[in-house]
Amino acid sequence: MHCHSECSDGSLSPLELLSLAKKRGLSGLSITDHDTVEAYQKHVLEKAEELEIEICTGVEFSCQLNGTNVHLLGYNFDINSKPLLDLCSRHQVRRQRRNDEILRLLDQHGYPINQEELTECSHGKVIGRPHIAHVMLNKGYVASIKEAFNHYIGDGKCCYCPGESFSVEETINIIHESGGKAFIAHPHLVKKGRVLRALLEMPFDGIECYYALFNRSANDKWVNIGKDKGWLLSGGSDFHGELKPQIPLGASYVDRDTFNAITSKVLNDIR
Numbered sequence: 001m002h003c004h005s006e007c008s009d010g011s012l013s014p015l016e017l018l019s020l021a022k023k024r025g026l027s028g029l030s031i032t033d034h035d036t037v038e039a040y041q042k043h044v045l046e047k048a049e050e051l052e053i054e055i056c057t058g059v060e061f062s063c064q065l066n067g068t069n070v071h072l073l074g075y076n077f078d079i080n081s082k083p084l085l086d087l088c089s090r091h092q093v094r095r096q097r098r099n100d101e102i103l104r105l106l107d108q109h110g111y112p113i114n115q116e117e118l119t120e121c122s123h124g125k126v127i128g129r130p131h132i133a134h135v136m137l138n139k140g141y142v143a144s145i146k147e148a149f150n151h152y153i154g155d156g157k158c159c160y161c162p163g164e165s166f167s168v169e170e171t172i173n174i175i176h177e178s179g180g181k182a183f184i185a186h187p188h189l190v191k192k193g194r195v196l197r198a199l200l201e202m203p204f205d206g207i208e209c210y211y212a213l214f215n216r217s218a219n220d221k222w223v224n225i226g227k228d229k230g231w232l233l234s235g236g237s238d239f240h241g242e243l244k245p246q247i248p249l250g251a252s253y254v255d256r257d258t259f260n261a262i263t264s265k266v267l268n269d270i271r
Contacts, residue, residue: 001030001056001254001262002073002185002208002236007042008033008060008126011241014042017249022051024250028259030058030236032073035091036126040079056263059084060185061175062091064165068195069155070185072171073208073234076263077180084178087171092126098163099127105159106132106152111141129153130243145243172203181205181262183234187222188214200225206262210235210252219252232261 004010005017012020014031017039021029029048031039037059048055059074077084103113113135121138122131133148142148152159175182183206190196207229209222219235226233235258237251238244254262 001028001058001075001234001259002032002060002211002252003029003239003249004033004060004241005031005039006122007031007036007038009122009128009130009240009243011243014039014044015047017239018044018047018051018053020249021053024248026053026250026253027256028054028056030056030075032058032060032236034060034126034128035062035095036088037079037084038126054259054263056259057180059088061087061171062166063168063171064162065168065198066192066195068190068192069162070168070190070195070199072168072175073183073185074171074175074178075181075183075206075234076265077175077178081178083174084180087166087174091166094164094166095127098161099132101161101163102129102132102153102159105161106136109152109159111136111139111152111159113139130240134243168199168202179265181232183208183232186211186238187225188212188218200229204231206232206234208235209233210254212238212247213251233258234262 005012005014033039045055056076057079061072063070063072106113117135118127118131121135132153133145136142136148172182182204184199184204185208188211207222207226209226210219235252235254237247237249239247239249
């Protein structure tokens, strides 16, 4: 229920992602690219039917809350929804402006990267910080992707730029308006208590409880919180392929009943 294709910052095409899902023994999938639903224009539904894999439409949106970056997952929405597509378009403008500023700051620190190098690395798709980190690695500026984030382009570092902010409230409203369900993404990574408490008071439909390589005890905390709030529970690997090689597709997952609850239209019909 959480993976990325080359339409954002994954290394596999949407169809390659489906083939890998089949190989891994998954029976359902949601491609949740960052701020875009382009993957679903790549014959994904036809390929999924051929491979007998159920698809739940998905997207991961970046937001800010109290000055902190947070991520939301949207599921089971209409991919042709104008409000949702408009939000994706606004995010593309935000990303380009932010990337330009990060490149300017890197240049000031003696690590020049040109737009052509970045475009080539991203295959012309949605460009994010992992692509910038990858170019830094290729050019010998850093010894690892982790070093690029820890020292230069991670949140609050010397070459970081937050870009224009989108509110959590607006994003939830647009997901709902598009017939979908809004989830808190990987709460395991939210370090500020006040931000987490604020998120938990917002009108989400669910929370991502099972995430990446976190163990059962770490996940159980979020399972209990989700159950207490009467929310749906989701989970996924956050698979990126070559950009996060340590995390395999299917590292975290949900069972069929949970998948069916997320893809059900009951909540949306009531809303």
